[in-house]
Amino acid sequence: MKKMICMIAILTLLGGMANAQKIKGSDTVLPLAQTQAESYAKKHPKANITVTGGGSGVGISALMDGTTDIAMTSRKMKFDEKLKLKEAGKPVTETLIAYDALAVVVHPSNKISKLTREQLEAIFTGKITNWKEVGGDDMKIVVYSRETSSGTYEFFKESILKNKNYVSSALSMPATGAIIQSVGQTKGAIGYVGLAYLCPEVKAISISYDQGKNYIAPSFETAKNQSYPVIRPLFFYTTKGTPASANDFIDYVLSETGQKQVKEIGYIPVK
Amino acid sequence: MYINPMKNGLKKFTEAITEKILLFSSGITTLTVILIVIFLFKEGMGLFSSPDIEEGYVLAVNQENPINQLTPEESMEVFDSKITSWKELGGKEEDILVFRLSDVTNYADETSLGDEFQFLPHVLDSIITVNPGIIAFIPQQYIDSTFTGKILNNGHITAESFFDGKYWYPTASPSPLFGLLPLISGTLWISLFAILIALPFGLAVAIYMAELANQRTRKIIKPIIELLAGIPSVVYGFFGLVVLVPLVQKVFNLPVGESGLVGSIILAIMALPTIITVAEDAIRTTPRSMREASLALGANHWQTIYKVVLPYSMSGITAAAVLGIGRAIGETMAVLMVSGNAAIIPSSLLEPMRTIPATIAAELGEAPVGGIHYKALFLLGCILFILTLIISISVELINTRKKA
Numbered sequence: 001m002k003k004m005i006c007m008i009a010i011l012t013l014l015g016g017m018a019n020a021q022k023i024k025g026s027d028t029v030l031p032l033a034q035t036q037a038e039s040y041a042k043k044h045p046k047a048n049i050t051v052t053g054g055g056s057g058v059g060i061s062a063l064m065d066g067t068t069d070i071a072m073t074s075r076k077m078k079f080d081e082k083l084k085l086k087e088a089g090k091p092v093t094e095t096l097i098a099y100d101a102l103a104v105v106v107h108p109s110n111k112i113s114k115l116t117r118e119q120l121e122a123i124f125t126g127k128i129t130n131w132k133e134v135g136g137d138d139m140k141i142v143v144y145s146r147e148t149s150s151g152t153y154e155f156f157k158e159s160i161l162k163n164k165n166y167v168s169s170a171l172s173m174p175a176t177g178a179i180i181q182s183v184g185q186t187k188g189a190i191g192y193v194g195l196a197y198l199c200p201e202v203k204a205i206s207i208s209y210d211q212g213k214n215y216i217a218p219s220f221e222t223a224k225n226q227s228y229p230v231i232r233p234l235f236f237y238t239t240k241g242t243p244a245s246a247n248d249f250i251d252y253v254l255s256e257t258g259q260k261q262v263k264e265i266g267y268i269p270v271k
Numbered sequence: 272m273y274i275n276p277m278k279n280g281l282k283k284f285t286e287a288i289t290e291k292i293l294l295f296s297s298g299i300t301t302l303t304v305i306l307i308v309i310f311l312f313k314e315g316m317g318l319f320s321s322p323d324i325e326e327g328y329v330l331a332v333n334q335e336n337p338i339n340q341l342t343p344e345e346s347m348e349v350f351d352s353k354i355t356s357w358k359e360l361g362g363k364e365e366d367i368l369v370f371r372l373s374d375v376t377n378y379a380d381e382t383s384l385g386d387e388f389q390f391l392p393h394v395l396d397s398i399i400t401v402n403p404g405i406i407a408f409i410p411q412q413y414i415d416s417t418f419t420g421k422i423l424n425n426g427h428i429t430a431e432s433f434f435d436g437k438y439w440y441p442t443a444s445p446s447p448l449f450g451l452l453p454l455i456s457g458t459l460w461i462s463l464f465a466i467l468i469a470l471p472f473g474l475a476v477a478i479y480m481a482e483l484a485n486q487r488t489r490k491i492i493k494p495i496i497e498l499l500a501g502i503p504s505v506v507y508g509f510f511g512l513v514v515l516v517p518l519v520q521k522v523f524n525l526p527v528g529e530s531g532l533v534g535s536i537i538l539a540i541m542a543l544p545t546i547i548t549v550a551e552d553a554i555r556t557t558p559r560s561m562r563e564a565s566l567a568l569g570a571n572h573w574q575t576i577y578k579v580v581l582p583y584s585m586s587g588i589t590a591a592a593v594l595g596i597g598r599a600i601g602e603t604m605a606v607l608m609v610s611g612n613a614a615i616i617p618s619s620l621l622e623p624m625r626t627i628p629a630t631i632a633a634e635l636g637e638a639p640v641g642g643i644h645y646k647a648l649f650l651l652g653c654i655l656f657i658l659t660l661i662i663s664i665s666v667e668l669i670n671t672r673k674k675a
Contacts, residue, residue, distance in 0.1 A: 168614055
């Protein structure tokens with residue numbers, strides 16, 4: 001009898017192991033992967049998916065030392081990371097699962113409704129400090145940023161600031177909700193939030209990446225057809241040792257129901 | 272009376288066991304505290320031997336370039352395009368060209384790097400050779416023996432740059448900046464003003480409750496004040512962000528409401544229970560004989576309070592104030608939400624400020640374990656520890672004086 005129980009225990013453990021998939025990486029992708037994993041588990045009761053965050057870099061280094069099956073990232077793998085993985089003999093496969101767009105927001109009473117990337121860079125690095133320098137009222141610009149630990153902070157820094165540092169007087173907020181709250185109650189404020197968080201308390205501005213020829217307003221449609229410039233791809237990375245069941249999960253994310261969920265969570269589906 | 276020797280023996284035995292258990296738990300507690308302190312300082316002190324450029328990377332320039340070394344501030348300004356000519360750094364009249372490894376695809380296509388990127392060192396070398404004004408931030412491993420450019424010497428993070436640094440850019444690359452001044456000044460400003468706001472209120476309530484209130488009022492007020500201590504700090508923070516921030520912004524007509532003042536007000540509310548409880552206890556311990564002597568000499572109730580009771584309990588009130596400061600300095604979440612967290616050296620209370628606990632809470636989650644940012648945050652923890660240690664020691668000193 002005892003032996004039987006032991007055997008059953010071991011078998012279930014092994015069975016569980018065979019279906020266990022570990023997903024690790026970006027905190028931006030985390031809510032998406034978690035919801036997907038839950039609904040996937042409903043359809044495949046045997047599947048056992050663990051999703052953990054930690055940041056894109058953490059996910060990729062976990063993929064490198066084999067502690068995760070899928071690395072989720074909110075940016076394309078960096079050149080030097082690719083190099084490292086190649087050196088370790090682990091060529092990677094990249095799967096684009098969704099897009100995330102960032103909107104630049106101001107107080108609803110602000111006259112400004114469009115800015116170029118160069119103007120935004122000057123505002124966020126502290127070269128422009130008054131709204132009248134970009135055609136608005138004579139009012140001090142109050143720059144809101146996220147904390148350094150946030151993926152959004154890094155993405156905005158790369159995309160808009162071209163890797164320059166934020167002005168040191170920028171107010172750094174612990175969460176997107178806090179940015180909405182603060183921008184909504186501060187007349188001279190400017191900040192950035194994920195597209196899904198846009199609400200009537202703040203005004204999103206149109207952005208031009210071609211020196212002011214075309215200004216594109218952030219919306220689900222412009223993000224989806226890629227005309228809105230402040231957009232980042234979200235990826236799943238797998239490598240040679242990744243089990244087939246993990247690929248099954250990726251297929252699920254890319255399926256119609258999976259992509260519908262992407263939209264529900266507030267990201268932009270790829271299909 | 273007859274005492275059962277068995278029962279007596281058992282009693283002695285349990286007493287001995289209890290004594291051992293008490294000894295053991297106090298020993299464990301002391302040991303834990305000491306270990307935490309040792310851990311804190313061990314991690315924190317590592318910062319001063321770390322190189323001031325990201326680990327595993329080098330800054331390389333063209334071999335013709337006369338510059339040999341850049342300070343972290345200089346390299347940050349170069350990579351932020353605030354310094355655009357080598358002349359400003361004492362070099363030749365030449366525009367600076369900033370190069371990061373990911374820019375390599377703008378200079379060479381991926382095929383010329385080889386399938387295994389084996390030609391990368393060669394490509395980097397030639398890019399640095401043909402661009403006289405270049406400054407390249409590249410991994411050390413792609414510098415091989417044939418490299419013809421010049422690698423800049425890197426310094427180490429010094430105690431001076433930490434304690435006297437004016438900028439806090441912990442994730443800047445190539446050179447992060449860890450300057451304590453904006454953070455410590457933010458912490459001290461907010462705590463100091465918190466106590467300035469809290470002390471008059473706290474003292475007033477304490478005097479009222481100890482001297483003036485009747486038994487019934489006291490029974491109602493006391494639990495309410497103790498309830499203040501039980502509200503989670505994030506709730507205070509939320510209240511501050513939604514109610515106090517717009518209010519302060521309107522009243523002072525500020526461009527931005529998140530400021531040291533809101534942080535101070537919130538902290539003052541949070542420090543009130545401590546101040547009131549400790550001060551009230553101190554006032555209550557004034558001996559009855561002293562009060563009666565004062566009243567017998569013809570002083571009225573109010574004169575007795577401020578000529579006899581308050582001077583007598585002064586050391587207890589000071590202890591209350593100092594304990595309140597201790598509460599304010601260590602508070603994290605509420606301040607993180609309302610004070611704006613801009614790492615600048617404040618010139619007035621109405622500016623955004625960043626405190627040490629808020630910095631640690633916001634940044635530790637994403638700092639790579641054992642890295643330079645991680646060590647810097649631990650060092651901040653050490654500073655905070657020393658601050659609160661000074662406060663505890665002063666409370667101790669004040670209490671000894673009281674007994675003497």
